Amino acid sequence: MAVSKKILLVDDNPLVLEMMGRALAKEGFNCLKANSANEAMTILEQQRPDIILSDYHMPDVDGFAFRQNLIAVPAYKDIPFMFLTSEDDNELMLKGINLEAVDYILKDTPLPVVVTKLNNFLSTVREQHERTLKELSVAAMALNLHSVPQKLPVIKGFEADFWHKPFQNYPGGDFIDFITIDARYTFIILGDVMGKKWGAWYFSFGFLSYIRAAVRICIAEGNFSTKSILQKINAVVYHDPVVNDVLSSLSLVMVDTQAASITYSGAGDLPLLYYNALNDELKQIGSSGMLLGLMPDGDFDEQTIALNTGDRLFIFTDGIIDFEDTDGKKTDYNTFTRAITPYLKQPFATFKKSDFLQDKIVAHIDDCSLIHLQKTIQ
């Protein structure tokens, strides 16, 4: 990756500004120039440089006061700062160091040396940033094992499996869970916190915790209504200040092995696809519920479908229906319907290897999750 080199030069001497600006521009720097600290502050409102190089001695606001002003603003505090000075004065340097300046450059330093110093510094910053991001990513990936299941549930007479791909390999907002209550009931959960990467990923845990708790509490109370469970989750999310500014979709499916049926309620989720093997028919199963936390009453409903051998259910998030063509990015539910149709009589494992899903890995448009449930024996 090319190192970004936007520098803000601050000096009241127009000649120094011009000379330094030209020399650095020749070396590939994008130079922003300010002839006073005040002008520099105006520039900073519009643009963020990678580094600031400022003179000590300036009328009105001098270099030290400028540095102090920057430190006081959280958005500017972390922009690397160097002093440019004509004086080799230890006392001044010490004062500057106390102001978290990263380095000094004497004005009579040969320009190639100045350029090298700046380049080295920016490369180091970039390397540190990339290293931190990598470490964070590794740590998060390890933790993220909990926002998708580590193993598949055993459901008598059914086969459950899933396919999940995070956006650009960052942990994201999709979360999947299988909650086995007993030999009869298993809950399947697919949610999508609206957003990507770290922000969404962080909140996915909050949502998942609420959902797990609501399922367990309802079951303990003998309440097996998916609609009622969603109502409970929605009420909590709507009023909780930690998550009520973040919205999430949710598909909640309860598998009843004894009745050979599923009960489904949705919150702002995509309609499920249900394949009826006997009629060789694929149809959408929509729900009426709105996104979790959007309204005090989410207008949830619930429907039960009896499943026969070979019947299948596909539950998925919006990444599955997003794609990119020559005109740009698009969303079309029917792309998935068309993609799955040739695979309806084949094992799900075969569809996992299909071009459709493999292309999703390459395209990196959004988090993608797909859960598959199939009735296996009578």
Next chain:
Amino acid sequence: MILVTNIYNEALIAAIEVKEANLTVSDGFKDEMTALIDKGNKYIVVNFEGVIYVDSSFLGALVSSLKYAIANQTEIVVAGLNKDVSGLFQLIRLDKAFKIYPSVIEAAERKS
């Protein structure tokens, strides 16, 4: 700036100036919407005419703005959705949360 605003028929029209409304603009969009609500606008039409794609981050910012608007007695409606975006609104029931108008003029004149 993600939104360009103008007043029409006592409605504030906020036009989205990006073709792909995604993660990179969602925070900025939400901040600008919050500012418009804070300024006391009571009827805001979000104009999607120039938008070809909306991702879930942006929809999250839109619905989050709606919640803020409701708390501040402000109405947000949307207009000019293309076929894909309109389809997505219906698929995930956002059409129950927002009034959707075919055009900005109809939205500004509150024609049902």
